[in-house]
Amino acid sequence: MNCIITTAVKPGSALEEAANTIAGQLPAPFVARGSQSLEQIKVKYQAEVIIAVTRKGLVAHTPGGDFFFHPSMAELRIKNLINGKDDHMVNAMGLQEGMSVLDCTLGLGTDAIVASYVTGVPGQVTGLEAAKIVALITGNGLRNYQTNSIDAALRRISVVNADYQHYLAGLPAGSFDVVYFDPMFRRPIASSSNIKPLRLLADNRELTTAALQQAVRVAGKRVVIKETRHSSIFAGLGIQTIVGGKYSSICYGIIETGRTKCSD
Template identity: 45%
Template sequence: MNNLVITTGLRNSEKVEDLALELSNKLKLPYLPREKQSLESIRQRASAESIILVNNNRLSLVTNGMELFFHPGLAKLRIKELQAGKTDQMISAMALSEGKTVLDCTLGIASDAIVASYIAGSLGTVVGIEASIAVAEIVSRGLKNYHGERPELLDAMRRINVVQGDHLEYLRQLPDNCFDIVYFDPMFRKPREQSSSMAPLRPFANSNPLSPDAVNEARRVAKHRVVMKENRFSQEFKRLNFHTIQGGRYSPVAYGIIHKVVADNEIP
């Protein structure tokens, strides 16, 4: 994990300082009062690579001049398109429907998990695993506290259960066939230059390639299918034995699928 320090915005309050101290104790990270110093001065004083910045309305992660914070923007757009009757390639690859259970092993900023939660509905379950302590904290709080959106989007966000940890270790602890779908969206081996929204996340993401052990555990845990998102022509599909590949005709990404069984609402 990147070396981290916690501080506050310049215009803080007693409530903000209390939250910063709470996070410092919870995450076992140093807290430095802002005291009108620049973020760069705080970073250098703490010999840290990155800063968890606590403000009145959000947490964010600042590194290399980039700021990562929770926002449901992309998920909001995808849900809007689903409501308009359009196809979401991830949902199609998962064969996801109301009431199903999804384990998202690579939560990140939770865009995929929010869309999955919207489709699974109140009868379904979505659990997201995030390796980075800082990202997990920012996203978990964002999912619980973000407001100002339509009720169906907020409901989908609130239903997601965030787990901080290593996805392989978590998978190994689970019983057989306990989730309908297990999903992976690892950091692409070759980053898409157009995907600037992912740039602030990349320094904190697990950069290791997805392991065959994780896929094998996912096969055991999944009742219906294992799904992995990757660049369309990635060799990861072949390396990890995802033999069924699907996605939009003109999309730069595709979804590999390992089928376990055919669900009631699927066409064999």
């Protein structure tokens, strides 16, 4: 994917410096914005994606729309938890303060933020993201985005740009309490304005039995997979315990691994 890094117009030296650093990290060419429109940059450099470093954060301009970090439903879900309501993901994970979670499919980090809020300061949430641009933008957002009340939960999440297939294989048995997957492949392309640019940037591969076996080895307590209710993936992967809201189209497959973490 041909990607260019630039800034907002009239960036100032701090934004230009940040853009140059990101260009070096990705790596991708940096283009000084000057008075050029994004469209002009796109045509001149034949770029599919332009990442603009702005005062509000990073924005990836893609053919499918703009992709930028925002906590999405995380704030509302956390508010509901505070008000004593259930969260199906939290229940499926059996999540409690102090637990460790490996979110193998970080995406925008919404589920990881909720997990980080529940596991709290003594807990640990690590988010893996295979797509470089998604890992960059979500990682940057989790470090810098200002929310109304859940900044601490964002800041505690460790982001790793890695493919779970390789990452899981390198982890000791039982090294996380919960290993979580929310893969892309079930989502229809035009389902929502947020998903369309994500789908273009994301790793769209399916969850395989081999990766699931590694997850079962790594999870001290549970492996949880988010899916659509009538998906055939649960049967395909041999998962029998499926939970979720009665009227929700989303549900969670659970594999109890029955071990405890190495550190327990």
